[in-house]
Amino acid sequence: MKRVVFIASIIVLASCGTEKPELPNPLDAQVEKLTIENTRLTSESVRKDSMINAYALYVNEINKNLELISTQQQLIDSRRNTGELGTLADEAEVVENLKNIAELMANNESKIARLNKDLKNANLEIGEFEKMIISLSEEVALKSNEIYNLHQELENIDAAYGELIDALQERDELIDSQQKQLTQVWYAVGSSKELKEHGVITKEGGLLGIGRTNKLKADFNHEYFTEIDLSEVNQISLGGKSAELLTSHPSDSYEITGESGAVENLIIKDANKFWSASKYLVVVLK
Known part of the structure; x- marks a missing residue:
């Protein structure tokens, strides 16, 4: 009986010692793999959405700048086409318009460069945005060419205006x-x-030095004369006991004033008439 129990125990122990281990479930590995992939795709989707939002903001700003540039161009074209370019104020405003355009263009070029860089570094496939960036780059390049042509036209206008100013x-x-x-x-x-010594008058006629009269020299010394504008001067100081006009001037176009037997001033009453016969006045004082 004891032998039977012993043999049974051996059989049981042998049975326990040879039990097969549990194998991993292949579905669990597949689930884990899919979970990791899903997490990666979700993260990439979030990053992609974030990039798209940032790109959309940049694109909107670039388009807004292009609209502002067009507005500045229209302001310049309006002044140019209506011929209002001429005053310093107009030119200053055009210069300010061009300055604004230059700043907007530089801003656009910077934003496009940033978009290209970010898109490259992001390593994301965003086909529509790539096409949009190419389109914006072409539009900015076209606008740059328009601005260059506008600068050339304004320079030509400025040169023509300068020539006109010189001619005027x-x-x-x-x-x-x-x-x-x-x-x-x-x-x-x-x-x-005095007048004789300075080569203005000469004495002519008479006999043996008697009865000679003062005459304006044919080649009188022009440097001794004082130049005036007949429209501005209507009084000439004299200062003597008497005065004799050697040049021809209508008597009713002037008068000589003074007190106590002296002559003080020659008053020109009608300038055009006074100077009509001669542009030179010679007064001999005594």
Whole structure:
């Protein structure tokens, strides 16, 4: 009986010692793999959405800048087409418009460069945005060309305007010169001795030095005369006991004033008439 129990115990122990281990379930590994992949895809999707939102913001800013650039261009074109470019204020405003355009263009180029860099570093496939960036780059390049042409046109306008200003200045100078010639007159006042010594008058006629009269020299010394504008001067100081006009001037166009037997001033009452016969006035004082 004891032998039977012993044998049974051996059989039981043998049975326990040879039990097969439990094998891993292949479905669990597949689930874990799918979970990891799902986490990766979710993370990538979130990152992609974040990048798309950032790109959309950049694209909107670039488009807004392009609209502002077009507005600045229209302001310049409006002034150019209506011929309002001319005053310093107009030119200053155009310069400010061009400055704004330059800043907006630089901003756009910077944003596009940033978009390209971020898209490359992100290592994401965002086909629509890649196409959009290419399109924006082309539009910015086109706008840059338009701005360059606008600069060239404005430079040509500025050059033409400069030539016009030069021509107008030359015309004004010519008019001023002609006007000055019309109103430019000269006078010389002094004693007979002074005027003779300075080559203004000479004595002619008479006999043996008696009865000679003062005459304006044919080649008188022009440097001794004082130049005035007949439209501005209507009084000439004399200062003597008497005065004799050697040049021809209508008697009703002037008067000589003074007190106590002296002559003080020559008053020109009608300038155009006074200087009509001679542009030179010579007064001999005694």
